[in-house]
Amino acid sequence: MPELPEVEIIRQSLDKKIKQKKVKKVIIRNRNLRLKIPLYFATFLEGQKIINVKRFSKYIILYLSNKSYCLLHLGMSGTVHIISKRKKNSITNTSFYSSPILPKLHNHVEIIFENLKVIYNDPRRFGFFQIIKNLNLLKKKFANLGPEPFQSEFNLEYISSFFKGKKKNIKNFLLDQNFVSGIGNIYASEILFLSKINPIREAHLIQKEECKKLMINSRKVLISAIKKGGSSIKDFKNTSGNKGNFQKNFKVYERNGLNCKRFNCNGIIQKKTISNRSTFFCNICQI
DNA sequence: AAGAGGCCCTGATAGC
């Protein structure tokens, strides 16, 4: 499901809701994610205060008070729900959570705080939690990831030297997290459209001027997607269950057969499978 | 070493 902007939206609400709060209880309903949730996971987290909620690439990083970290990756279908606890029902004397729409089947983990709980739900199970015991191991975990588009390391020099001698197509490079972190299948197509670059072009043939466009448009697309609350094409929802809005701004993604949105371009958006991922582009203005 | 392809998994939808 989520690329960098969607993960950032989730990070922001977690930051607002659980920072400086103490984990009261953790319930594991299903340990089977891409990495099996370890048996010590619940007791490890219980009693920890969430010092900070950060993000790198598509990973959410919970800073714990015992100086370790809890990583969360959402894979393709992971969602996070934050549910506030209501006051005790005076008749039945039970407290309950407001959770009308939540599909219960794939709730893997519940992290319970004083007044709210965080639920992780993941039908396809490509996501995972991971405890990282110290800063060194955290650095090691991210050592092979390339910079995010916003970082100064993602500059013209870096991009053009990375492409030297590489025959792989440019679209696959945007998806390659060792080259640049955070771009996924939707935004790769959008970035290439804005940069007027055909997705199947070999990387070593990309001109310097085009590298500059890739740099600028990668930042532009991700930032405006964050501003719009992310993209919801199937089931992405923020932690309150609301959809994002950036899908309304898609220029090419899922627009195959429709007119190119570029001013004065008569192209029709094409759909092509590249390395088993759908790719969308205009065959006239993307050269 | 670089790059292509398979695979992990469930659910929604399309086509017959």
Add this chain to the structure above:
DNA sequence: TGCTATCAGGGCCTCT
């Protein structure tokens, strides 16, 4: 209605 095939926002592993 009910079957089967295909596809989905990610990333890791293996093979050549």
